[in-house]
Amino acid sequence: MYDAVIAGAGFAGLATAYFARECRVLVVEREAxxxxxxxxxxxxxxxxxxxxxxxxxxLWEFDRVVIHSPSGHEARIPLPERYxxxxxxxxxxxxxxxxxxxxxxxxxxxxxxxxxxxxxMHTDSGSFSxxxxxxxxxxxAVVASSLRRGYxxxxxxxxxxxxxxxxxxxxxxxxxxxxxxxxxxxWVFPVGNGRARIGLGSMRTLKLPKLNRRFLEFLxxxxxxxxxxxxxxxxxxxxxPVVSQVFVVGDAAGQVLPSTAEGIRKCFxxxxxxxxxxxxxxxxxxxREEALRRYAARVEEERGxxxxxxxVQEVVYRLPDRAMDVIIGRINDPTAKRLSDxxxxxxxxxxxxxxxxxxxxxx
Numbered sequence: 001m002y003d004a005v006i007a008g009a010g011f012a013g014l015a016t017a018y019f020a021r022e023c024r025v026l027v028v029e030r031e032a033x034x035x036x037x038x039x040x041x042x043x044x045x046x047x048x049x050x051x052x053x054x055x056x057x058x059l060w061e062f063d064r065v066v067i068h069s070p071s072g073h074e075a076r077i078p079l080p081e082r083y084x085x086x087x088x089x090x091x092x093x094x095x096x097x098x099x100x101x102x103x104x105x106x107x108x109x110x111x112x113x114x115x116x117x118x119x120x121m122h123t124d125s126g127s128f129s130x131x132x133x134x135x136x137x138x139x140x141a142v143v144a145s146s147l148r149r150g151y152x153x154x155x156x157x158x159x160x161x162x163x164x165x166x167x168x169x170x171x172x173x174x175x176x177x178x179x180x181x182x183x184x185x186x187w188v189f190p191v192g193n194g195r196a197r198i199g200l201g202s203m204r205t206l207k208l209p210k211l212n213r214r215f216l217e218f219l220x221x222x223x224x225x226x227x228x229x230x231x232x233x234x235x236x237x238x239x240x241p242v243v244s245q246v247f248v249v250g251d252a253a254g255q256v257l258p259s260t261a262e263g264i265r266k267c268f269x270x271x272x273x274x275x276x277x278x279x280x281x282x283x284x285x286x287x288r289e290e291a292l293r294r295y296a297a298r299v300e301e302e303r304g305x306x307x308x309x310x311x312v313q314e315v316v317y318r319l320p321d322r323a324m325d326v327i328i329g330r331i332n333d334p335t336a337k338r339l340s341d342x343x344x345x346x347x348x349x350x351x352x353x354x355x356x357x358x359x360x361x362x363x
Contacts, residue, residue, distance in 0.1 A: 156236025
């Protein structure tokens with residue numbers, strides 16, 4: 001009998017376990033090794049990576065994002081703090097080493113049973129009991145989906161693909177344009193030593209390997225790894241953070257921000273809330289029901305922000321190239337800082353569309 005059983009040992013699962021210090025925790029992971037399968041670009045604030053004890057996983061630090069329009073205009077967006085790309089496997093190992101938790105690797109979660117007395121996580125290696133369960137299984141939300149049919153909707157998904165190539169960049173670069181990737185965007189994230197993670201994603205059904213090869217040619221990349229990684233980014237907005245008395249964290253809860261597809265920072269924020277509340281349950285300070293209620297309430301505080309970002313996504317991903325050219329070409333330094341400030345304060349609502357509209361009209 002554990003205090004908490006966490007399904008998934010990625011960003012969300014490990015961070016939740018990290019903050020559940022007072023709990024006897026079991027983390028169940030289907031891969032045989034931690035960090036065996038990277039599915040994202042793996043970029044997050046440096047402060048968060050160091051706070052979680054994984055500073056050795058940092059590959060490259062940056063404090064600016066450069067946005068490219070279809071015709072080559074650039075808008076330089078400052079970040080309020082330094083971000084970094086990380087070695088995903090190293091990150092997972094370092095965080096796991098700091099945990100006072102058990103790990104069940106190579107174990108696939110199949111579902112869960114929850115009642116008033118406790119909960120059981122079912123796996124292909126048996127069942128594990130705990131007072132609390134956490135679903136951190138990624139966009140498929142294996143546990144929550146087993147308890148609520150249709151929990152992980154098919155809409156609002158970006159399918160992404162990425163490889164590593166020899167490309168010397170210091171900032172992160174984002175490219176828009178139907179010539180490169182219709183209904184989405186392409187990117188370059190530096191990882192140091194003259195190399196970068198280069199990829200693209202779209203909400204449309206496209207042949208991504210072919211488009212990524214074309215993007216590499218566009219950048220003039222002569223050497224790139226033959227292997228790719230990627231997956232699905234759930235950008236449909238927040239899902240319910242609690243399902244049948246199960247905490248749902250990270251991609252499983254749709255905590256990826258629409259428009260930017262930034263998920264790791266928000267995942268860490270919500271994982272801390274979840275982990276600390278579970279610790280209070282284990283210490284006898286809160287009931288499980290009260291912890292679930294408080295976690296759900298904290299997530300719900302940001303639903304309006306996510307909804308606004310979804311509206312921005314619906315507009316931006318459908319804009320014709322000509323409109324994107326005009327908007328990006330007219331984003332000056334003050335406008336760029338204003339957009340960045342609104343985004344990181346969680347205040348970017350329909351006002352951002354006003355900023356973009358003003359840029360489009362040249363005001």
